[in-house]
Amino acid sequence: MYRYTDFDTAFLAERNRQFRAQVERRISGALTEDEFKPLRLMNGLYLQLHAYMLRVAIPYGTLSSAQMRQLALLAEKWDKGYGHFTTRQNIQYNWPKLTDVPDMLDALAEVGLHAIQTSGNTIRNVTADHFAGAAADEVADPRPVAELLRQWSTDHPEFQFLPRKFKIAVTGAPNDRAVIKAHDIGIEVVRRGDEIGYRILVGGGLGRTPMIGKEIAAFVPQADLLPYVEAVVSVWNLLGRRDNKYKARIKITVHEHGIDEIRRLVEDRFVETRAAFNGADLEIFDHIRAQFAPPAFRNAPDDVYDAAYATDPVFRAWADTNLTAHKVPGYAIAQISLKAHGETPGDASAEQMRVLADLAERFGHDELRISHEQNVVLPHVHRSDLPKMHKILKAHGLATANIGRISDIIACPGMDYCALATARSIPIAQKIATRFDELKTEADIGELKIKISGCINACGHHHVGHIGILGLDRGGVETYQITLGGDATQDAALGDRTGPGFSYEDIVPAIERIVGAYLEQRESPEETFLQAYRRLGMAPFKAALYDTADAQSEAA
Amino acid sequence: MPKPFAPKVVTANALIEGDVVYLAADDAWVRDLAQAEILTDEAVAQVRLLEASARAHEAVGVYLADVAPGTTGPQPTHFREDFRRRGPSNYYHGKQASR
Missing domain, CATH: 3.30.413.10 (Sulfite Reductase Hemoprotein, domain 1)
Incomplete structure (x- = not known):
């Protein structure tokens, strides 16, 4: 998993310091609500029906157990003991006080999390396949490129006042689990011969005017990815309809101008953006990719699994619905349903978050994922550990066997x-x-x-x-x-x-x-x-x- | 004939807590809709809205909401205002829990 550099840590500390001061100025009356609102939105803070809501980004849906424990701490200390996982792989806290939010952001920074650009007319949290790095059908792990995009888009000076919000999703597999065709930009990692590159879709989105994304480039080589994506956002930034927020998203721009015209404009702009990149992004990408090396998978017998599967019908039902084949023999991808019948989809209590963190640490190479379907994923569990894990899940209301079923809503x-x-x-x-x-x-x-x-x-x-x-x-x-x-x-x-x-x-x-x-x-x-x-x-x-x-x- | 003026209350969210507040006749922000001032005159309602909006250090998003006078004070006429005065339906949180 990606570890923050000193630069990242210092950037986040400075940003949190600024927001703390902005909150103080709002409370003192030095800032009006009109002045404060865009600042709080840039930092993920909404005002909802009954309270403020803080939306915390979970970049490409990946969490360590330490991060999950910190999310539990926030839920307990500053909220009502739970959090809500969303379709954009974020977590939302529904009840913070304005005065508590700076402390919440500092607590998040301790574990390398933030709420930057989870709202506002910016490039939002970059989402990815929740089976990344584990799926058997994967060309390459999509998370290094998602992290590269996160770093590039965070505080990007050209893209802080876009016509509207902008959402990017990445899949590393041909079977799309990240809904890339419903994003402003969808990226699919593809292979051409020995070379890894990217298929780029543009102009997808749901909302008032739903559109399926269209292919703008079949293969963008690694070296061209950031300049190409920058060219796309840049063309839309100039062309996008700022006169009407219902027509401001790139799906409308693509629809109005046609994909061929947009492609031509992007290719013109790409000549300029390409010249402005000096290769530093490639060095950074290599540095990022090295941190997403697969964990040390173990080779062990899994007859415990077979025995439990044969004798325990509750375990068998769970295994049939909630497990997916892993790329490594002997391992499984386990989905933990946050859809217990009658409960709120995507909600987890602080206690459940801690249980999930413990399980990830004990059985899951310290990794958790949040899926856009509002469930939790333990991507790397050895099959021999699954019966033990299932027992613990059952004891905490986390063993609902319904992934992909009618109640997995x-x-x-x-x-x-x-x-x-x-x-x-x-x-x-x-x-x-x-x-x-x-x-x-x-x-x-x-x-x-x-x-x-x-x-x-x-x-x-x-x-x-x-x-x-x-x-x-x-x-x-x-x-x-x-x-x-x-x-x-x-x-x-x-x-x-x-x-x-x-x-x-x-x-x-x-x-x-x-x-x-x-x-x-x-x-x-x-x-x-x-x-x-x-x-x-x-x-x-x-x-x-x-x-x-x-x-x-x-x-x- | 112009439509008769529907009675209103001034409502907003509190700046610090973010919860729903209503304007009472004595200018205090109250948490309970039953204690809100019912405005039956359009001109008066507009003045009360302007006064309340000026208190930006106390409340955010001030607006006039339709109500119907009832035996226990003003009653919401739209389901959104009913949820605002009560809280979410999936947990016993918000105003319903603090009564």
């Missing part, structure tokens, strides 16, 4: 916390998970990803959910629109709207009818919901939603 904070939300998300997720747990149909339903957003900004990725739910305010009533057929992978697709929305009371029965139609019409249990939707189209689901007796009685 992405949900934004919605109107329970967010000032922008138009309806609640969290209780909808809780009710769906609880309902399908009661029905005991989760295993039979199989892979089904529900994603819920509490407003059009789509933090809950509803457009790319197999079932997407969007909460809106319709005439002063919480109303939920449904989309079907979205896909967040390399085959990214936006879901199609079913029709009129449903009330808070009726949305869970509506989801049940959709799932019922799938179970009835699938060709076999092997045909997933998404496959069935692609084969059948909207009609049978629409009929189940709107034409059945249940639907009629709701309408009455």
